[in-house]
Amino acid sequence: MSRQLIAGNWKMNGTRQNAQGLAQALVARLPADAADVVVCPPFTLLPLLADSLAGTALALGAQDCHKAPSGAYTGDISATMLGEFGVSYVILGHSERRQGHGELDDTVREKAIAATKAGLTPIVCIGETEDQRESGDYTDVLGWQIKGSLPDNFAGVLAYEPIWAIGTGLAATTEQIAQTMLFLREELVRQFGEAGKAIKILYGGSVNADNAAAILGIPEVGGALVGGASLDADAFLSIVSAASAA
Numbered sequence: 001m002s003r004q005l006i007a008g009n010w011k012m013n014g015t016r017q018n019a020q021g022l023a024q025a026l027v028a029r030l031p032a033d034a035a036d037v038v039v040c041p042p043f044t045l046l047p048l049l050a051d052s053l054a055g056t057a058l059a060l061g062a063q064d065c066h067k068a069p070s071g072a073y074t075g076d077i078s079a080t081m082l083g084e085f086g087v088s089y090v091i092l093g094h095s096e097r098r099q100g101h102g103e104l105d106d107t108v109r110e111k112a113i114a115a116t117k118a119g120l121t122p123i124v125c126i127g128e129t130e131d132q133r134e135s136g137d138y139t140d141v142l143g144w145q146i147k148g149s150l151p152d153n154f155a156g157v158l159a160y161e162p163i164w165a166i167g168t169g170l171a172a173t174t175e176q177i178a179q180t181m182l183f184l185r186e187e188l189v190r191q192f193g194e195a196g197k198a199i200k201i202l203y204g205g206s207v208n209a210d211n212a213a214a215i216l217g218i219p220e221v222g223g224a225l226v227g228g229a230s231l232d233a234d235a236f237l238s239i240v241s242a243a244s245a246a
């Protein structure tokens with residue numbers, strides 16, 4: 001089994017002052033045999049963290065990119081631009097962008113293509129709403145999201161984040177995660193053939209220091225996409241240690 005990936009999504013949090021302190025605390029205490037670990041701060045902090053993380057085991061990620069390399073797209077940032085700051089991962093299609101900015105599968109797929117072209121690893125997010133989970137339609141929803149959001153020859157990471165578990169403190173149960181992960185793996189193999197077996201699948205949604213070991217020990221879970229708990233060095237490092245042990 002390949003190393004797990006623990007990705008911290010800082011969302012719209014962090015100032016120059018506290019970001020530097022958090023990054024330094026993580027670098028200083030990152031377990032030597034850790035999983036692959038990446039922090040994804042807001043765009044404004046990338047230059048600062050690119051400098052302080054250079055040459056360390058902590059990778060740098062971003063939270064979005066545009067599908068074009070450059071052009072008249074006010075307010076956007078391209079994958080090529082991110083590459084200039086040592087960014088190696090980019091989160092795409094997070095539900096906060098799908099729901100808050102009307103981002104559709106097609107756009108996510110085009111962004112994933114652009115990210116890969118620029119040498120970045122896309123972390124493409126999918127996930128169902130509470131209603132879709134309760135109605136039992138969630139497998140259809142996830143299957144369509146995979147089909148629509150992942151390009152052919154996808155060379156990235158899939159993040160399964162049930163929307164109802166994000167930021168609620170109520171993670172999906174280990175049974176729900178285990179069942180869904182098996183479904184996702186089958187779907188990846190159905191859509192991508194042999195290559196679908198190698199696509200890493202992260203779980204995201206209220207992962208914390210207390211539940212990380214149980215979640216990361218579930219078969220097919222290849223790591224975690226962590227929101228709130230990634231803003232606290234102790235909590236995030238506990239999750240990283242749980243991954244190392246998984």
Ligand SMILES: O=C[C@H](O)COP(=O)(O)O
Pocket residue numbers: 009094161165166167168169204205206207225226227228229
């Ligand atoms: O990208 C991270 C996810 O949205 C999870 O956020 P959370 O850990 O705060 O629930």
